[in-house]
Amino acid sequence: MIKLSNGRQIPLDMHKVKIIQRLPFPTVGQRLKAIEEAGFNTFLLRTRDIFLDMLTDSGTNAQSDHQLAASMESDDAYAGSESFYKLADAVRDVFGMEYTLPVHQGRAAEHIIAKALVKPGHIVPMNQHFTTTKAHFVLQGATVEEICTDEAFKTDSSCLFKGNLDLDKLENLIATHGADKIPFIRMESTANLLGGQPFSMANLKAVKAIADKHNIPIIIDTSLIGDNAYMIKKREAGYENTSIADIVKEIVGMADLVYMSARKSCTSRGGLIATGKKELYKIMAPLIPVYEGFLTYGGISTREIESMAVGLREMTDEYTAGCAADLIEYFVGRLLEKGVPMVTPAGGVGAHVDASRFIPNVAHEQYPAGALAAAIFICSGVRGMERGTISMDRDVDGKELISEIELVRLAVPRRVFTMSHIEYAVDRIAWLYEHRDMIGGLTFDYEPEMLRFFIGRLKPIAAGGASENWPQELAQAFIKDFSDQA
Numbered sequence: 001m002i003k004l005s006n007g008r009q010i011p012l013d014m015h016k017v018k019i020i021q022r023l024p025f026p027t028v029g030q031r032l033k034a035i036e037e038a039g040f041n042t043f044l045l046r047t048r049d050i051f052l053d054m055l056t057d058s059g060t061n062a063q064s065d066h067q068l069a070a071s072m073e074s075d076d077a078y079a080g081s082e083s084f085y086k087l088a089d090a091v092r093d094v095f096g097m098e099y100t101l102p103v104h105q106g107r108a109a110e111h112i113i114a115k116a117l118v119k120p121g122h123i124v125p126m127n128q129h130f131t132t133t134k135a136h137f138v139l140q141g142a143t144v145e146e147i148c149t150d151e152a153f154k155t156d157s158s159c160l161f162k163g164n165l166d167l168d169k170l171e172n173l174i175a176t177h178g179a180d181k182i183p184f185i186r187m188e189s190t191a192n193l194l195g196g197q198p199f200s201m202a203n204l205k206a207v208k209a210i211a212d213k214h215n216i217p218i219i220i221d222t223s224l225i226g227d228n229a230y231m232i233k234k235r236e237a238g239y240e241n242t243s244i245a246d247i248v249k250e251i252v253g254m255a256d257l258v259y260m261s262a263r264k265s266c267t268s269r270g271g272l273i274a275t276g277k278k279e280l281y282k283i284m285a286p287l288i289p290v291y292e293g294f295l296t297y298g299g300i301s302t303r304e305i306e307s308m309a310v311g312l313r314e315m316t317d318e319y320t321a322g323c324a325a326d327l328i329e330y331f332v333g334r335l336l337e338k339g340v341p342m343v344t345p346a347g348g349v350g351a352h353v354d355a356s357r358f359i360p361n362v363a364h365e366q367y368p369a370g371a372l373a374a375a376i377f378i379c380s381g382v383r384g385m386e387r388g389t390i391s392m393d394r395d396v397d398g399k400e401l402i403s404e405i406e407l408v409r410l411a412v413p414r415r416v417f418t419m420s421h422i423e424y425a426v427d428r429i430a431w432l433y434e435h436r437d438m439i440g441g442l443t444f445d446y447e448p449e450m451l452r453f454f455i456g457r458l459k460p461i462a463a464g465g466a467s468e469n470w471p472q473e474l475a476q477a478f479i480k481d482f483s484d485q486a
C-alpha cells in the first residue's frame with residue numbers, strides 16, 4: 001500500500017504489463033442467457049461470456065518474465081530432468097526441506113497424502129477444511145474435524161487471525177479420540193473457505209507444542225503461504241522487521257510435511273509435497289509413479305516445473321509479496337464504503353461478500369451465496385464463486401449440511417486485474433446491493449453426490465420476497481439504469 005497526498009492508501013502494482021488478453025464485454029441480455037445455460041452455476045459458464053473472471057486464483061495468475069524465460073530452458077527428460085533439480089533446490093532454499101515430490105496440482109498432493117497416511121476411522125483435525133482435501137480424506141474412511149475458533153465464522157470481525165486453530169478444541173479432540181486415531185493435524189495457510197484468513201505464528205507454535213506432546217505430526221497446506229507470511233508481518237507483533245522469506249521458513253520449520261497447489265500462488269500448473277523426513281518421503285515416493293508420473297516430473301511438463309521453481313522464490317520477494325493481498329484489501333475496503341457486507345478483515349485469495357447479510361431473507365437451503373454469485377454475474381459480467389452450503393455436500397443420509405457462512409468469493413488472481421477492473425466491480429456490486437430485494441433463491445436441478453458445486457445445475461426459485469423469475473426481473477431493472485448495456 002502507498003499513501004497518496006490526500007491521505008488515501010492505494011495498492012501499488014510492482015510490475016508492468018507485457019502481454020495482454022482481450023476481454024469480452026457481454027450485454028446483460030447475453031449474461032442472463034449464459035447463466036441460464038450454465039444452470040446458474042458460475043463454474044459452468046464459458047470464458048467468452050465473462051468480463052472479469054474472479055472465480056479463482058487457481059491457475060489464473062499472470063506469470064513473470066523470469067518464469068516464462070525459465071520454462072523455455074526446461075529439460076524435457078522423462079526421468080532425471082534437470083528442471084526437477086532446480087525445483088528441489090528452490091524447495092530447499094525457500095522451505096528448508098530436503099525431499100520434494102512434484103504432483104500435477106494441489107488435490108493430487110492431497111490424494112497421495114490421503115493414500116499414504118489416512119486410514120478408515122481416522123480423525124483429521126484442521127483449522128478449516130478445503131473441499132478437495134476433505135473429499136480425499138473422507139474417501140479413505142476418515143472424518144475431518146474443523147476446529148477453527150468461533151470468531152472465524154463471524155464475517156464482520158476485527159480478529160486478525162481467523163485462520164487460527166482452537167487449542168482447547170484440539171486438546172478435547174485428542175482426549176476424546178486418542179492420539180493414535182489422529183494421523184496428523186492439518187493447518188491451511190490462509191484458510192480458503194473462511195475467506196482466505198491467516199493463522200498467526202503464535203497459534204502455530206501452540207499447535208506444535210500440543211502436537212509434540214502427543215507425538216502427532218503437523219502437515220501444512222502451503223498453497224498461499226506467502227500471503228499468510230505477509231499478513232503475519234503486517235499484523236503480528238514482533239514480526240514487523242522479519243523478512244517474508246524468514247517467516248515462511250519459520251512456519252514450514254514447524255511442519256513434518258507440507259504440500260501445495262502451486263497453481264494458486266506461484267505458477268499456472270502443478271503442485272508439490274515436501275518434507276524433511278526421509279521416512280515420510282519413502283512412504284509417498286512410490287505412489288507418485290502410480291498416480292502422477294515419474295518422480296522428476298509428477299504429471300506436469302518440465303516447463304511448468306521450471307516456472308514453479310522460479311515462482312516459489314518469487315513468492316518470498318519482499319518487494320512484490322504483498323501486492324495481491326494489498327489489492328484485495330483495497331477491493332474489500334471500497335465495497336465496505338458502499339455498505340456491502342464483506343468478510344473482514346480482508347484475507348487472501350479474494351474479496352468475500354457475505355451473502356447471509358446481503359440477502360438475509362434467503363435461507364441457507366435456498367442457497368443465498370449461489371444466488372448472489374449468479375446475480376453478480378448478471379449485473380456485471382463478473383464471475384465469482386459460491387462458497388457456502390452448495391459447496392458442502394450432503395451427509396451420508398442425504399441430509400443437507402448447512403454451511404456456517406455463505407460467501408461469494410471474488411478472487412483476485414495475481415497481476416491480472418487493474419484498479420479500473422476493481423472499481424467497475426465495486427460499482428456494479430454496489431448497484432446490486434441497492435436492488436438486493438430482487439434476488440431470490442436457487443434449487444438443484446441436477447445434483448452430483450460429491451463436490452456438487454463443480455458440475456451441479458440449479459434453477460431459480462421464489463425466496464425472500466422475490467419471484468421465481470428473479471433473474472429476468474433483475475436484468476430488466478439493470479437495463480433501466482444502464483440502457484447502454486442492454
Ligand SMILES: Cc1ncc(COP(=O)(O)O)c(C=O)c1O
Pocket residue numbers: 058105106107108130132188192221223261262263264270271
Ligand atoms: C488451500 C487449498 N488447498 C488445495 C487446493 C487444491 O488445489 P488444486 O486446485 O491445484 O487441485 C486448493 C485449491 O483451490 C486450495 O485453495
